[in-house]
Amino acid sequence: MDAKVVVVGSLNMDLVARAQRLPRGGETLAGDSFFTAPGGKGANQAVAVARLGASVAMVGNVGDDAYGQQLRQALQTEGVDCQGVSVCEGVSSGVALIVVDAASQNAIVIIPGGNGLLGPESVRRFDSLLQQAEVIICQLEVPSATVAWTLARGRELGKTVILNPAPASGPLPSEWFAHIDYLIPNESxxxxxxxxxxxxxxxxxxxxxxxxxxxxxxxxxxxxSEGALLVDGAGGRHFPAAKVVALDTTAAGDTFVGGFAAGLARGLSEEESIVLGQRAAALSVTRAGAQPSIPYLKELAP
Known part of the structure; x- marks a missing residue:
């Protein structure tokens, strides 16, 4: 079955430590717990699409290490088409070092590994996946030249193009905007x-x-926790969020993006797709980890 959504982006192994607070510079803290979980914004979004009811393919890189094997297997277990996930010899897979405090806020350091080698030619090799898709999603954890090429190619093919500009530290290249149907940033x-x-x-x-x-x-x-704000040519509309007790906000944004894309791919309206993404994200923050926290469609209350 052709994938209705293609995610071009990162795959990381998340190394997660929980502590009462985040450490200060030069400080050593005693932590409460530690676990590893598959992550990376691209892979998280692909898993969210799959769990929330749409067919999805991933285009990205892993290293030739044990983490790479685990990351690929995690996607395949969810039914994600991984023909576009390539193994880079001689480099590590991407890794995210995450500290989560008692208030569920996090601090993250990312080592790109194979993600940094995902060039435009890497995506071009799987152009047939882009041609078959209805929705294409990009983020900013792979080289900017690759994001630029994918956005432009998505527009050329007439697909619905979503950019989740994360992590972002400054303005986007001006030429990118004309290729983007939905830009989905958080507040920062x-x-x-x-x-x-x-x-x-x-x-x-x-x-x-x-x-x-x-x-x-x-x-x-x-x-x-304040929901989401849609701004288009008709003005703006606020979508309030469900009230939940957050345990870990890691991958909440990815869950929203994946849920929104899954909704569009399934033929839901824009409004229904936003609500689907919100409901999934609200449930995700009540659980620990990135991909382990992403809910399945059957878990969402009607």
């Missing part, structure tokens, strides 16, 4: 991209409007 990413301070719904709307002025089709700013 919207602020970095738009140059507008974001601390509430009104400021998030201003940032989103600025990003639309730069050329993005529609902007969805995820606001954590």
């Amino acid at each position: 990413e919207a602020e970095a991209l738009a140059g507008v301070p974001v601390n509430d719904q009104d400021s998030a709307r201003r940032a989103a409007e600025r990003l639309r002025q730069l050329g993005a089709g529609k902007v969805i700013v995820t606001l954590g």
Whole structure:
């Protein structure tokens, strides 16, 4: 079966330590627990798409190490098409070192490994997957030239193109915006991209409007416990979030993006797809880890 969604992006093994608080510079803290789990924004989003009811293929790189084998197997177990996941000889797989505090906030250090070798030619080899897809998703954990090529190719093919600009530390290249149907940043990413301070719904709307002025089709700013804000040519609409007790916010944004894309691929409306992403993300934050926290469609209350 052809994949309706193709995710071009990163695969990481997450090494997760929990502690009462995040360490200060030069400080050694006693932690509470440790575990490893498959992650990476691209792989997380692919798993979310699969678990939330749409067919999906992944294009990315792993290293020739044990983590690479585990990352690939984790995707295959979920039914993700992995023909586009290549093994890079002589390098490690991507790794994310994550510390989560008692308030469920996290600090993350990422080592790109094979993700850093995902060049445009790596994606071009699997152009048939892009041609067959309905929705194409990119993030910013692989080289920017690869993201640029994929966005442009997605627009050329007439696909629905989603960019989750994470992690973002500054503005995007101006030529990218015209290729993006849905730009989905969180609050800090919207602020970095738009140059507008974001601390509430009104400021998030201003940032989103600025990003639309730069050329993005529609902007969805995820606001954590405050929900999500959709800004398009008709104005803005706020979608409140379900109230939950958060344990770990890792991969919540990825779950939302994957759920939203899965909804579009399944033929749901834009509104229904946003709500699907929100419901899945709300459940994900009540669980630990990245991919282990992503719910299956059958777990979501009707």
